[in-house]
Amino acid sequence: MYGALCLTRAAEERLDLLQKQGHVEGGVYRSLGQEAGAVGAAFALRRRTDGTGDFLSATTRAAGALFLFGGEVVDFFRQYLGRGTGPTRGRGANLYWSDYEKGFVGGVSPLGTMVEVMAGITLSFSLRDEDRVGMVFYGDGASSTGAWHEGLNVAAALRCPLIVMVENNQWAFSTPTSGNTRVSSFTEKGPGYGIGASSVDGTDVLAVFDTVRRAAALARSGEGAQLVDLQYFRRLGHAQHDPQDYVDPALIDEWQKKDPLDRFRAFLASDAWATNEELVAIEEGAFEECRSAAEQVLAESLPTGADAGCDVYSDLITPRPWTRADTPDPMLA
Numbered sequence: 001m002y003g004a005l006c007l008t009r010a011a012e013e014r015l016d017l018l019q020k021q022g023h024v025e026g027g028v029y030r031s032l033g034q035e036a037g038a039v040g041a042a043f044a045l046r047r048r049t050d051g052t053g054d055f056l057s058a059t060t061r062a063a064g065a066l067f068l069f070g071g072e073v074v075d076f077f078r079q080y081l082g083r084g085t086g087p088t089r090g091r092g093a094n095l096y097w098s099d100y101e102k103g104f105v106g107g108v109s110p111l112g113t114m115v116e117v118m119a120g121i122t123l124s125f126s127l128r129d130e131d132r133v134g135m136v137f138y139g140d141g142a143s144s145t146g147a148w149h150e151g152l153n154v155a156a157a158l159r160c161p162l163i164v165m166v167e168n169n170q171w172a173f174s175t176p177t178s179g180n181t182r183v184s185s186f187t188e189k190g191p192g193y194g195i196g197a198s199s200v201d202g203t204d205v206l207a208v209f210d211t212v213r214r215a216a217a218l219a220r221s222g223e224g225a226q227l228v229d230l231q232y233f234r235r236l237g238h239a240q241h242d243p244q245d246y247v248d249p250a251l252i253d254e255w256q257k258k259d260p261l262d263r264f265r266a267f268l269a270s271d272a273w274a275t276n277e278e279l280v281a282i283e284e285g286a287f288e289e290c291r292s293a294a295e296q297v298l299a300e301s302l303p304t305g306a307d308a309g310c311d312v313y314s315d316l317i318t319p320r321p322w323t324r325a326d327t328p329d330p331m332l333a
């Protein structure tokens with residue numbers, strides 16, 4: 001668990017460096033202060049690599065869940081660096097990365113829609129009598145979209161074994177959560193859908209693990225959809241372009257004191273679960289894994305021109321590639 005936390009932090013710090021060096025196209029969405037939400041939640045699920053385990057859809061701020069489900073750091077960098085060797089062959093940066101054997105489906109840009117997709121996926125589990133649950137992550141802001149509500153209602157009504165994780169980091173871009181909803185906790189939304197809901201300190205990885213383990217047991221036992229509200233704070237801007245000047249710096253300092261890695265490290269050290277040397281070895285291992293993965297990926301190539309067009313245009317030969325292959329091009333008539 002500590003290794004997954006360190007790996008998430010190290011991968012994002014390396015990504016930050018790569019972005020500053022000009023290697024990343026698009027945004028870098030950090031999860032600083034939120035790492036324990038993804039790690040504790042994914043840890044509570046059954047992780048297998050043969051297509052029979054539990055299933056999740058993460059967000060850009062839940063990379064730790066992907067790593068725990070077998071997603072490799074090297075592929076994480078390939079995605080952000082748009083390498084042709086990556087899982088989506090250079091398309092979509094941090095999105096769309098899916099691996100059905102390992103049990104994850106990539107998120108998409110329109111916020112909230114993966115709740116609908118995951119409602120369908122988990123419905124298929126119950127229709128086939130498969131002993132599997134699904135999990136979908138979404139931010140506090142995304143939970144104000146129509147798709148989120150419709151997806152959650154379907155999952156609730158059809159008792160889909162789906163756990164909906166609200167990454168309540170108190171901001172959606174520059175909009176505070178209070179500007180998105182009048183409830184003070186997302187648990188208040190559960191009764192409106194007739195489902196169980198719980199709230200947890202998202203900086204405490206063991207508390208998250210315990211809460212999600214209970215939610216997963218309920219979902220698995222036929223109770224159906226469950227909602228979990230992760231309470232923490234987005235300690236950086238929305239992405240690297242956002243200086244976060246609308247946030248009171250004192251608040252950021254407050255939340256820094258509850259850093260999830262520091263908290264778990266202190267717990268492990270104080271209860272003698274691990275020696276300092278063992279903890280340092282985990283930290284250095286994560287750093288080195290990310291350093292060498294980035295070095296490897298930097299040497300790999302971007303998609304070639306022809307490959308970049310595949311699955312984007314139906315016909316690469318036509319001089320007007322946006323023309324449907326079966327429709328005569330009026331401009332050429």
Ligand SMILES: Cc1ncc(C[n+]2csc(CCOP(=O)(O)OP(=O)(O)O)c2C)c(N)n1
Pocket residue numbers: 061109110111112138139140141142143145167169171172173234238
């Ligand atoms: C339907 C939709 N509306 C707007 C956007 C643009 N958008 C991307 S991220 C974001 C903020 C999301 O906030 P939140 O859901 O709280 O997630 P966080 O960034 O805090 O993790 C917005 C508005 C989008 N991608 N999809």
Ligand SMILES: [Mg+2]
Pocket residue numbers: 139140141167168169170171172173234
């Ligand atoms: Mg948010």
